[in-house]
Amino acid sequence: MSQGANEPLILITNDDGIQAGGIRALAQAMIPFGRVVVVAPDRAQSGMGHAVTINGILKMEPVHFEVDGVAAAWQTTGTPVDCVKLAIYEILGKKPDLLLSGINHGSNASINVIYSGTMSAAVEGAVEGIPSIGFSLLNHATDADFSACVPYVKQLSEQVLKRSLPEGICLNVNFPNLKATEIKGMKVCRQSAGYWEDAFDKRTSPGGSPYFWMTGKFTNPDQGQDTDEWALRNGFVSVVPTQFDLTAHHAISTLNQWDL
Numbered sequence: 001m002s003q004g005a006n007e008p009l010i011l012i013t014n015d016d017g018i019q020a021g022g023i024r025a026l027a028q029a030m031i032p033f034g035r036v037v038v039v040a041p042d043r044a045q046s047g048m049g050h051a052v053t054i055n056g057i058l059k060m061e062p063v064h065f066e067v068d069g070v071a072a073a074w075q076t077t078g079t080p081v082d083c084v085k086l087a088i089y090e091i092l093g094k095k096p097d098l099l100l101s102g103i104n105h106g107s108n109a110s111i112n113v114i115y116s117g118t119m120s121a122a123v124e125g126a127v128e129g130i131p132s133i134g135f136s137l138l139n140h141a142t143d144a145d146f147s148a149c150v151p152y153v154k155q156l157s158e159q160v161l162k163r164s165l166p167e168g169i170c171l172n173v174n175f176p177n178l179k180a181t182e183i184k185g186m187k188v189c190r191q192s193a194g195y196w197e198d199a200f201d202k203r204t205s206p207g208g209s210p211y212f213w214m215t216g217k218f219t220n221p222d223q224g225q226d227t228d229e230w231a232l233r234n235g236f237v238s239v240v241p242t243q244f245d246l247t248a249h250h251a252i253s254t255l256n257q258w259d260l
Contacts, residue, residue, distance in 0.1 A: 010030050011100070011130075012038045012101075013038070013039055014104065016044050017042065018041065022135075030153075038072070038074070041076060052079060060075065062074050081117075084121050095128060103146050104118040108174060110229055126244055133171040171240070174238045189230070189238045193227075195219055195220075199217070200214055
């Protein structure tokens with residue numbers, strides 16, 4: 001990749017916090033591609049979706065980041081989307097050439113994409129007109145091994161830097177929890193129509209007040225072989241083009257037949 005003053009500016013963030021193993025692996029992978037700046041939450045922000053801080057203050061400070069070659073690293077008290085906004089308008093002073101989010105500890109395939117702070121950071125990048133990718137590994141462990149992800153991170157990032165992405169589109173990339181030799185390659189997919197059957201574990205505090213832990217079961221009736229869930233179950237890296245336009249275009253003609 002090009003070096004010097006014209007090298008690409010690459011912004012990296014996540015939702016697992018700046019100390020997470022996944023963001024270190026992602027930053028390390030991108031060092032050869034350009035000037036890497038990390039702006040990430042100071043603590044885990046999983047499940048925050050596209051939340052932004054509007055009724056509280058945001059703090060940020062530069063930190064030492066344990067990856068040689070990172071140009072700068074900042075931690076913030078905000079959400080992943082806050083991190084993207086702060087990076088563009090307060091830290092970088094311009095839009096980066098590429099925004100990468102992750103590598104998330106756990107799946108963001110199927111319905112998980114709408115809850116994901118990782119993917120919301122990538123979607124925010126798309127809103128800002130920045131080519132953006134969110135990466136996730138199907139392993140929640142804090143000591144997860146991300147080495148099998150790295151070649152695919154590099155390949156996709158190089159292609160996006162070279163070709164960009166369609167306006168308003170980012171990529172949702174999920175890795176199966178397999179060894180490098182077991183991964184069969186990448187598949188461009190659609191998001192499967194899975195969902196969570198929600199449940200709550202009700203408990204009682206020592207003071208007698210009830211409290212709840214969210215539990216639940218992921219259900220996927222969508223057995224299409226063109227979905228992210230199928231790709232992951234069958235040993236492929238899933239790549240889903242994702243957009244922030246939530247309009248159900250196919251329903252417009254139906255609604256226009258109502259007495260409105």
